[in-house]
Amino acid sequence: MVKRQTTLVKDRTALSNKKIRVLVAKPGLDGHDRGAKVVARALRDAGMEVIYTGLRQTPEMIAEAALQEDVDVVGLSILSGAHMALAPRIMDLLKANGQTHVKVFIGGIVPDEDIPRLMEMGITGIYGPGASTEDIIKDIKNAVK
Amino acid sequence: MISLAETVLRGDRLALARLLTQVENDTAEGRAALDALFPHTGKAHLIGVTGAPGTGKSSLVNQLALHFRKEGKRVAIAAVDPSSPFTGGAVLGDRVRMKDLSGDHGVFIRSMASRGSIGGLAQATASIVQVFDAAGYEIIMIETVGAGQSEVDIAKLAHTTLVVEAPGLGDDIQAIKAGILEIADIIVVNKADRPGVENTEKALKSMLDLAHPTQRVFAHHGQYMSAVLPAEAENNIWIPPLQRTIATDGEGIDELAQHIVEHGEYLHLSGDWAVRERARLESELEATLQSVLMNQFRSRVSEDQFNKVMDQVFERILSPSEAVEALLNGRPK
Numbered sequence: 001m002v003k004r005q006t007t008l009v010k011d012r013t014a015l016s017n018k019k020i021r022v023l024v025a026k027p028g029l030d031g032h033d034r035g036a037k038v039v040a041r042a043l044r045d046a047g048m049e050v051i052y053t054g055l056r057q058t059p060e061m062i063a064e065a066a067l068q069e070d071v072d073v074v075g076l077s078i079l080s081g082a083h084m085a086l087a088p089r090i091m092d093l094l095k096a097n098g099q100t101h102v103k104v105f106i107g108g109i110v111p112d113e114d115i116p117r118l119m120e121m122g123i124t125g126i127y128g129p130g131a132s133t134e135d136i137i138k139d140i141k142n143a144v145k
Numbered sequence: 146m147i148s149l150a151e152t153v154l155r156g157d158r159l160a161l162a163r164l165l166t167q168v169e170n171d172t173a174e175g176r177a178a179l180d181a182l183f184p185h186t187g188k189a190h191l192i193g194v195t196g197a198p199g200t201g202k203s204s205l206v207n208q209l210a211l212h213f214r215k216e217g218k219r220v221a222i223a224a225v226d227p228s229s230p231f232t233g234g235a236v237l238g239d240r241v242r243m244k245d246l247s248g249d250h251g252v253f254i255r256s257m258a259s260r261g262s263i264g265g266l267a268q269a270t271a272s273i274v275q276v277f278d279a280a281g282y283e284i285i286m287i288e289t290v291g292a293g294q295s296e297v298d299i300a301k302l303a304h305t306t307l308v309v310e311a312p313g314l315g316d317d318i319q320a321i322k323a324g325i326l327e328i329a330d331i332i333v334v335n336k337a338d339r340p341g342v343e344n345t346e347k348a349l350k351s352m353l354d355l356a357h358p359t360q361r362v363f364a365h366h367g368q369y370m371s372a373v374l375p376a377e378a379e380n381n382i383w384i385p386p387l388q389r390t391i392a393t394d395g396e397g398i399d400e401l402a403q404h405i406v407e408h409g410e411y412l413h414l415s416g417d418w419a420v421r422e423r424a425r426l427e428s429e430l431e432a433t434l435q436s437v438l439m440n441q442f443r444s445r446v447s448e449d450q451f452n453k454v455m456d457q458v459f460e461r462i463l464s465p466s467e468a469v470e471a472l473l474n475g476r477p478k
Contacts, residue, residue, distance in 0.1 A: 018170050019233070019258070044234035049258045054241035061247040065240060068254055070162035098159045 042133035063093035193303030198291025265296030
């Protein structure tokens with residue numbers, strides 16, 4: 001858990017500095033978004049701006065939202081087992097839109113044997129059950145530096 | 146090299162998205178592009194959508210955008226949600242209700258965090274809207290943070306302000322208080338399928354009967370200045386219509402859109418459009434002046450100096466206004 005900050009941000013400049021913008025999206029058909037919400041909240045508490053899109057997004061919808069929001073990071077929550085179909089499609093669309101700099105992370109249920117292939121496609125990080133939000137935050141901060 | 150502003154004018158959506166980030170972060174590149182785009186602004190109809198959290202603002206914006214798209218108009222949406230006052234982070238969730246708009250390249254949605262502003266908008270919202278305007282979006286909807294009673298900045302930015310209410314949120318005393326209802330050009334009673342809608346409507350209607358606005362009033366330097374209307378407009382006063390809607394299934398949306406169009410026509414006929422444009426640009430000029438002066442001050446006064454004076458305020462040696470004096474004259478007591 002991230003330690004909750006209890007002092008107000010000092011002034012407006014601290015609030016208007018460049019923020020890490022993250023799109024948290026749930027592609028595919030499974031309806032479990034608890035994990036995505038926990039991550040969204042943790043990233044918020046780490047000072048990031050999280051754009052949350054809700055359930056049942058198509059790869060096209062996700063790529064379009066990533067473009068309009070000019071995000072640095074896309075976080076995909078996939079629990080349905082369809083990651084080998086969804087992830088490459090999203091990577092292709094981001095590329096087609098000229099957003100090659102966007103780092104993509106996956107959280108959910110991903111069998112170990114799929115991980116090397118996903119990393120090859122250019123996925124930056126993959127997190128299964130029990131992953132700590134602290135690790136996710138640290139990895140995102142390192143990736144967008 | 147082609148500038149970012151030129152690429153945006155050519156309709157490049159990625160360039161537009163990147164410029165919005167530059168503008169939001171108030172970078173030198175963003176400011177230069179705003180300067181270059183400014184002559185291209187002033188064409189769009191700016192529609193503000195405000196109201197308490199959970200009244201259905203995002204769903205209404207979604208439906209209105211669908212409606213205007215059917216008429217072939219290009220629509221941009223700036224949706225503001227609050228930043229955490231503790232960490233500066235934010236969860237921006239307005240897109241959740243705007244899924245119907247995905248896949249249509251005639252719609253551009255941008256979520257914004259308020260980043261410490263308290264008037265219901267972010268500091269950069271007006272500039273973001275200018276970029277959309279220059280990029281050729283004819284309808285620009287600005288959705289405020291869930292507003293309480295006094296987040297009324299939107300009225301200075303938008304040509305037409307929609308205040309969204311829902312049944313069960315307050316009685317007729319709420320309706321006659323100053324603040325958010327006063328800025329409504331159109332009042333929307335959303336979730337009209339909920340019980341209590343008649344009471345809500347009755348309370349709002351009685352408020353409207355009491356109001357009878359005879360002139361537009363803008364706050365300026367903390368004082369209220371009335372804008373003088375052309376003589377021919379005097380008999381042509383806009384009384385905010387009240388529209389029931391059910392945003393989840395689109396009921397009342399055509400009528401609401403009709404009110405918006407009529408309000409736009411009224412503004413042009415009465416001369417109020419120009420009055421509002423001037424007031425908006427004036428408040429923007431002031432805001433820019435303020436932030437430039439603040440930055441100049443910051444670059445002149447060191448952190449050390451500031452903290453020294455701050456210590457004296459904390460010890461009750463200096464009052465805040467004496468501290469300002471000391472900081473501006475550069476010598477703490």
